[in-house]
Amino acid sequence: MTESSSFPGASQVLTLCKNIFSRIIKASDNVPQHVGLIMDGNRRWAKLKHVEIKEGHNAGFHSMSRALELCYEAGVSTATVFAFSIENFKRSSAEVDSLMNLARSGIKQVVQNGEMAQKFGIKINVIGDRKLLPDDVLREVEAAETITKDNKRAVLNICFPYTGRDELLHSIKEVVQATQLGDLASSDINEAAIDRHLYTGGSPPVDLLIRTSGVTRLSDFLIWQVSRRDVVIEFLDCLWPDFGSRQMAWILLKFAFSKSYATGETDPEDYDVEARGSPLKKHV
Amino acid sequence: MSKIKERVLRAQDDECKTSHRDKQRVSVVTNATRKSGKPGVTDVKGAVGSVLLTPPDSEAVRRKLESQKGVLGKSSGKIEFIFYKILLCVLYMLYACARYTQYHYNRAKILILNLAYSPSNTPQLIRQDVLKLQKLPKRLAAIVEKKREGDVGGGVSGVLNDGSDLVAWTISAGIKHLALYDFDGHLKRNVDEFRKSVFHKLTKYYDPSNVPKFAIRIPQWNKVYFNAPGQEADDTTSKKVAIEISLLSNRDGRETIIELTRTMADLCAQNEMQLSDITMKLIDSELTQLVGHEPDLLLYFGPNLDLQGFPPWHIRLTEFYWEQDNDQVTYSVFIRGLKKYAACKINVGK
Structure with a gap:
């Protein structure tokens, strides 16, 4: 679902589809409450497309907005995104600077003219070891938090810098x-x-984690929260800038289906077989 | 800070004594066997039924629906709701069809892979597979699950068998450390049977006169066992082992971290420790002593990755491997996990 379609009115139709889809998912009553995102692959995407790394991070930011929009529409109450790891300070200073700039402008954009913050009433929290942030970024972050602090509908935790x-x-x-x-x-x-x-203390427990770019590691993200039983972990092969509403929709549908299916299955008779010592009778 | 370790271990010991009722506790969660999500017709019917028939529990949905009352008042909200429920069913059916195809594709793939990779109880074959790899994990971990009592390879004996298979493959591959995790701790509770089972498995792989030596460590109880019962190493020379196996359970995860926090809080209260003494390095070294080292590769043999409470501190950079829709502990998953690990590159932060 890209916006590159040239048919007149196509984007309206797409928005309508997205809205209907999120309502449908919402009606299933099995929507993840807290989604974690590891947005991996921006730099590889930039290399593949032969553009500057900065462009890659920009594309990644748009990709994040698309994914979050669908999540919040469908009723996800909290999203936590891994923006910057403490380990990322090891990168070249030029890239760290450009990431900091992107963060600053990104936060500004979300707060000031980004429809997202207003439309969904998103409260922004920047979590992590904030002592490590440069002063100007920290100021921007604090401004964003004060502006959005009264928003109640959804929460966006930005991990920056975090492990x-x-x-x-x-x-x-x-x-x-x-x-x-x-x-x-x-x-x-x-x-x-x-x-x-x-840091995620006030949020509901994480029940879905998404990581892109085919890497199957947590890389020190939400280790305590995600190692719980029954947390769904999705590793995708696509690079983060290519991750769009379509992939997000598929994941939400998969999540809703498996959860409604699981509630249909949880029959107490299944469980205390061992206690009674009776042979297992598979019920259909 | 050996004091900390002692205390935590003592606390765990006490807990272990008092937790006998735990053993009787029906393992409610384990038995909820993760069905491989095979979407048969009955499943769809079940899912669709539960969707249509159960009213929405969540407050949010209700509120949302109420807020959408249009000109027609309440009834329009209801109609809209039913409309979306019907659309949801349609979506679920489409999804089930797609999933059904995917499931059978995956199962076929697994079947072929199982045929392609078979260790047939010979370490040489495994060695050959491994020699092609660029690098091997130093420490391997695997999550095993107890299946339903009635299934093939189900019950506690199934877990013991899966565990000893993994030990045999790991020794043959030349990896020196293996951590076996099962949520309820069946392996450590039945450690004597497990030792026998491992020994028995190894005699199938190796010449009976030359079975590799192994040590089994249970971090929770701070115990180490050598070889099978009755063949314990008596002198130091025979304590040289081919593999060290740690048996972990849910208690080694979060609960150990909580125990550690409690101990440090007590020490701080007694002024034997300052708050500033609590550092990343201290916690890391304590947890390494209490649980073990971070594994390089974690194998999971279920259909969808679920970490099941694996010690959280220890999965920082661990590579995960599992095969979608697989539900058996097989050599093909093991060797493909090693291959995946050999191909990946880890760069912290960069």
Whole structure:
């Protein structure tokens, strides 16, 4: 679903299709609540197309808007995107600078004239070790957060700069500190406590993770959240700038189908076979 | 900070003693065998039925629908809702058809691959496959699942058998470290049977007089076992082993991290430790001691990747491999995972 189609009115038809599709998915009542995105492959895409790396990142940004638009329309309440890893500071300073510029202008765009923020009422959170950000970017980030702080419908977490281990360390430290201050008894330290103190603490649990460009690693993204049982992990072969509404739609449909199918299947008789020691009777 | 490790281990030990009821706990979740998602006609019927017949639970949907009340009031919202439900069913049917084709394509592929790669109990064949590869993972991990009692290769004995197959292939491939993860810890609870099963499997692969030595480590209980029961290594020379196997379960994941946090909180309360002492390096070294090293490659033998609570700290850069719609522990998945690993390049951040 690209906008390159030259038929008059084609884009309207596409928008209509997208809207109908998202309503349909919404009606299934099996929409992921929190989607994680690893937007991998912008640089490889740029190399393949023989354009500057900057262009690749730009294309990636548009691709992200397309995917998120469909998600939010279909009723996803939170999305977390991996924009910049702490490890990315190892890249060439020119590229780091251009990424920072892109982030600055991107955040600006989303906040000021991007319809997305207004249309969906998106609240933007920038999560990660923000001490590492340059001052001007940090200012932009804070401005974006204050402008969107009253939006209630959906949340966009931008991980910038972030690693999963750093997040976990941060949470562990906060929990330990809370016990020191007497807010939490050490016997009350449990999974929920760690969850609360993660950067994604206020969000629903992650139930879908998407990574593009054929790499089957987490690369230190949401390690705590994604290693849970029943989190759907999708690894796609396409590069992130080529990831569009079509792929997103397919993933949402797949998710909804498998979840409605699973709820249809969960018959208690299936489970306590072992307890009763009775032979398994497959029910149809 | 060996104090930390001691404490965590002690805490885990106590927990282990008190958690006998855990053993009786019906493994509700395990038995929910992940069906390979084979979309038969009955499944579609089920899915469609559940879609049509169950009213929407979520508050959001209801609110949305209410907010869409048009001129016609409530009934138009209902009509619209039914309209979308019907469209959803149509979509589901189309999806099921596509999925059905995909499923059978994948199954056929797996079948052919299983025929193409067969270890036939000979380490030499595995060695030949491996020698073609550019690099091998130093540490391998695999997630095994207990299948339904009645199925082929189901129940605890199925898990033991899958585990010992993996051990035999890993030894033959020349990889020195293997971590086997199963959610409920069937392997570690039945460690003696597992040792026997591994030994038995190895006698099929190797000459009975020359069976490779192995060590089985259970990090949760801080125990190491050598070889099969009755053949324990008595002196230091025979403690040289061909492979070290760690048995992990859900407890080695999140719960160990929580235990570690609790211990550090206690130490901080007793002023034996400062908050600033908690660093990435400290947590990493503690978790390495308590659980093990991060694996380079994680093999999963289910139809869709599901990490099932695998220790989160340890999957930072781990490469995952699984075969879509596969539901068996087979050599073809093992060797194809190694091939995939040999072909990938890891660049941290760059």
